[in-house]
Amino acid sequence: MEEAEKGKTSRYLRDKKGVSEEARENLKKFTRIRKSILDALKEGEMTIAQLSQKLSMPGHEVVFYLMTLVKYGQVQTGEIDDMDEYYSYKLKK
Amino acid sequence: MNKRLGVYICHCGGNISDYVDVEKVKESIEGEEGVFLAKTTMFACSDATQKEMVEDIRNNNLDGLVVASCSPKLHLLTFRAVSERALLNKYNYVHANIREQGSWAHSDDKAGATAKAIQLVRSAVAKVRLARSLDPIIIPSKKAVAVIGAGVAGMRAAIELSDMGCPVTLIEREHFVGGRTSQWDILFTTNQTGKELVTKLYNDIAGRDNITLITGAEVISNTGSIGDFVLKIRVTPRYIMDKCDENNLAKAIEVCPVVVPDNFNFTITSRKAIYHNFPSEYPHYPVIDIENCTRCGECEKVCKSVDFSQQEQIVEVNVGSVMMATGFDPYTPGEGEFGYKLSDFAVTLPQFKRITDLNEGRLVYKGKEIRNIAYIYCVGSRQSEGDNNYCSRYCCTSAIHASLEAKRKFSNISNFHFTRGVRTYGKQELLYAESLRMGDIYFQAYEENPPSVDVNNGEISVSINDIMTGGREITVEPDLLVLVTGMVPRSDNSVASIFKLPKGRDRFFNEIHMKLRPVETVIDGITICGACQGPKNITESVNSALSAAAKSFSFVNKGQLALEPIIAEVDKETCNWCGKCQEACPFDAVKMVKEGEKEVAVINNSVCKGCGMCLPVCPVNAIDLIAFSDNEIENMIDALSSNI
Amino acid sequence: MADNIKTSSYDALVIGAGIAGGEAALNLANNGYSVLLVEKDLSVGGKMILLSKVFPTLDCAACITTPKVSEISRHPGITIYTGSEVRRVVKKSENNFEAEVVKHPRYVIEDDCTACQLCEQACPVVVKDQYQYNLVGRKAAFIPFSIASPRVAAIDIENCTLCGACEKVCPTKCIDFTMEPEEFLVSVGTVIVATGFRLFDPLNMPRYGYGEYKNVLTSMEMERQLAPTRPFNTILRPGDGKMPDKLAYVLCTGSRDATVGNPICSQICCMYSIKQAQLLMGALPMADVTIYYINIRSFGKGFEEFYEQAKGMGVNFIKGKIGKITEKENGNLVLRYEDINENRLREAEHDMVILSVGVLPNPDAASIFQGEELKLDHLNFIGQARPLANPSETSIKGVFVAGTASGPMDIPDSILSAGSASSEAMSYLIRKG
Secondary structure (H helix, E strand, C coil), rough: CCCCCCCCCCCHHHHCCCCHHHHHHHHHHHHHHHHHHHHHHCCEEEHHHHHHHCCCCCCHHHHHHHHHHHHHHCEEEEEEEECCCCEEEECCC | CCEEEEEEEHHHHCCCCCCCCCHHHHHHCCCCCCEEEEEECCCCHHHHHHHHHHHHHCCCCCCCCEECCHHHHHHHHHHHHHHHHHHCCCEEEEECCCHHHHHHCCCCCCHHHHHHHHHHHHHHHHHHCCCCCCCCCEEECCCEEEEEEEHHHHHHHHHHHHHHHEEEEEECCCCCCCHHHHHHEECCCCEEEEHHHHHHHHHHHHHCCCEEEEEEEEEEEEECCEEEEEEEEEEECCEECCCCCHHHHHHHHCCCCCCCCCCCCCCCCCEECCCCCCCCCCCCCCEECCCCCCCCHHHHHHCCCCCCCCCEEEEEECEEEEEECCCCCCCCCCCHHHHHHHHHHHHHHHHHHHHHHHCCCCCCCCCCCCCCCEEEEEEECCCCCCCCCCCCHHHHHHHHHHHHHHHHHCCCCCEEEEEEECCCCCCHHHHHHHHHCCCEEEEEECECCEEEEEEECCCEEEEEEEHHCCCEEEEEEECCEEEEEEECCCCCCCHHHHCCCCEEECCEEEECCCCEEECCCCCCCCECCCHHHHCCHHHHHHHHHHHHHHHHHHCCCCCCECCCCCCCCCCCCCCCCCCCHHHCCCCCEEEEEECCCCCEEEHHHHHHHCCCCCCCCCCCCEECCCCCCCCHHHHHHHHHCCCC | CCCEEEEEEEEEEECCCHHHHHHHHHHHHHCCCCCEECCCCCCCCCCCHHCCCECCCCHHHHHHHHHHHHHHHHHHCCECCCCCEEEEEEEECCEEEEEEEECCCCEEECCCCCCCCCCCCCCCCCEHHHHHHCCCCCEEECCCCCCCCCCEEEEECCCCCCCCHHHHCCCCCCECCCCCEEEEEEEEEEECCCCEEECHHHHCCCCHHHHEEECCCEHHHHHHHHHHHCCCCCCCCCCCCECCCCCEEEEEECCEHHHHCCCCCCCCCHHHHHHHHHHHHHHCCCCEEEECCCCCCCCCHHHHHHHHHHHHCCCEEEEEEEEEEECCCCCEEEEEEEEEECCEEEEECCCCEEEECCEEECHHHHEEEEECCCCCCCCEECCCCCCCECCCCCCCCCCCEEEHCCCCCHHHHHHHHHHHHHHHHHHHHHHHH
């Protein structure tokens, strides 16, 4: 077995078993959605319903990806509306 | 002597930080004298934070630790272990409870909760500044366990302990073993009868050298504590010699003129003053019920084994741990409660089980053939008025099982169940399904409108507004009415007061923590199992019995125990023996000792629990509680009341 | 192959490191026995560590689990393999079992990882986070959850694009893609099976619309929304991010229902639903919570009182089985049911529906026993040979069952069952057969 250098072992496994098409596609999809959400929020705070409409993306997908961006610190939760129903979300500075 | 202290303030994942501003607590505490570092953490109890604390203590040579989180009931031991891993004496760690006493108590007042948390942490800091290193008190622990109660739980635990190589004294108040289980016929999920199960366990016990079974025996006192309990047991004689002649004994029973209700059959039958519970009962030979015996001497005439000269004995046993397996009583309905006592044909579930056990071929009770049977559920359980708010858990399944067994054993039986919602949890649901398949009829009462029972000229009628049929009023006139009675704590629980065992709201014995320490009690060294802790079926009782066996074993198997050094200490200079502390001590831990001319109080280290009862009664203030000295308490109060 | 198989021996093998397996391992280790604890997941703690609070005391689950988990992890008598599987167990003679264990590569050197999460930040991949029951995403390089033990990163190799970003940022160089599965041949004196249970998958009940209607959740998904380490930091409808204010629980979803192959009662759903309802009343003070039930089974110590407490707090209880759920355009859900108390068919609109899913057996453990058969009962739970006097005995002498592997149980009962199994395992070891 060829000794892979510590800290650079990903290439070893890439050469050995490759990367599945599914994993590549999944990464592309996430990268695309992330960009579209972040771009939309550049224009100002938005609720999930507004994002869903603007991006023509089903509400549940917006919830999933937006909450993931909140979790990883790119988006933050803003105020809730007067009806106490929907939060708005904004870019994290 | 300035200490270097580490203070950790826990978010408890929001439990605390939703109401207490933990960052503000941290900032306020950073300036306190001696505080070398202060940190907040999401979960102080998590593995990662524990590691961090150990490293902080080691790297910074900290000699004091404060953790501000939940109740010390949950995590005192956790953080003591952290201190020990960091080579810091664990008594240099002090806990501040800012959850139960802070965030949870003041969820309506965030600023107030935060201010209070700061004061609580300050007082903990004040205490830890004065804390001193202590060593545990090491005492020998006798490798033996006393199991009180030889029902299925106690017998099973005794066998397990014996298997582990631990000597057991199995103490049974009755003259026969087996408890409630011996009173049941076929047991649910098996084809085994209660008698068969008890017989198997008894034979197993009888064949073991390291189990001493004492029947007719009652614990009357305990002196001592964990590692060294000394129990006095009163053993009442059977008045029958060992190795008796069974044929002659049968004659003796026959000639006895005394007839009393038979409690083994829940008084539906009677027995003589010399009696067995059932023919193959264990121990094999019968007993004379001396309370009811008239000493007529008829039995002696036909049987040489009768021996009225036998005397009550007091036996002393010394054990390291005591296991309570004292079981339950069936609920006894009040007079008139669902017709009880108003008709001979209104019986409790245990009585019904005995009736079906004692009949063969046809089901006949008090001369009447029984065909239609009504069952009223939750009698004595889930009471809205009355003491028993709890569900007795076993009765739905037990009643359905008994009704099915009756249907199988006798012909032409129809069962009518008046329920409050059937609770055949888990796999027991299959029994309910089977009962429905067999044609049993189920009704359910509205919560506020329980079924009613009328007795007219001896005829019983049971009426209900049935939920299942849209509130229709339905009346059944059964031949027999079975009141499905629940479990209640033993009426005579004097053994509990001997050990000062605490009880819960439901009056069953209380465990320390249902999930963390389910078989331990607050009295060190005493474990609980089976239905004395709360209603349980046989499998559940045995599971708890085996858990308790393992726990009791862990108290005794190493031959010694480390005890908490937080106990009272007497300043011999100041003390001039007056005896007030001895009177106040609930554990008999104080003795008077002569030191030269002077009489002084001395504390027994292994008995003192550090309760502090002796402190306030001392007229010369000669007693202090280690780790809770007047000095420490005063400093804590000062800190609590500062900056308000 | 034989060369790289490592051999070792322990007094006991415990399969499954949930609360039952962990408790059993601790009991054994505290009495001086050496234990190998094998867990297929990346963390010990099982399902309990992911719960919010636990009934009827409302202790937070993490508060009870983490100290246990921590005690297990640092106990000198317990060796833990996470991300590992027991492939095969053979009984050679009494007190002598041979087990084949394989440790799947984590692609992270556990001892060197400091849980700094730099790899997680660097990883570009996002997939569903199974520890948040797919409500939110996680990276392919990730720490399973914040109170995981070991709290160490792992690489999800299925979804990893092998871009190398994690390796570049790792300060301790502990990420290692050259890792291979490790095989161990272990001899032990006794085995405890604590493989837990599976949850009913409501996709098998299309009339409730789970999967299709995004505001229909399982109780485990709600459990995550209520936990301190929750995915949304508040309660939200997964369909559109609205805060719900009219919630419904559908009890007996996949329990007491022969049509979905599970005729028994799951024993825990009534109580966890009542608990969640109480927590929701706290989290959403204005919300209405309704529980639709067949029978409320609050049978354990303190349970009936807990049920009464929920009624007192204003939780609605309606006796009736839900026939069908339909979705409105605004994401609200219409529940069609027979109101048994009123004896009529009704409809009710809720903005979030929680399916109280039941307990199913996890029969995997049986197949790893070779030679002597580990028998299952007719419901596919691990069979109890003598359920009355020896509840943890299985069909194989020396193999014991702990917790929900033998049937539905709540946490206190699981812990007592684990105590029972470890007790029997100890006496089996001491008796020598």
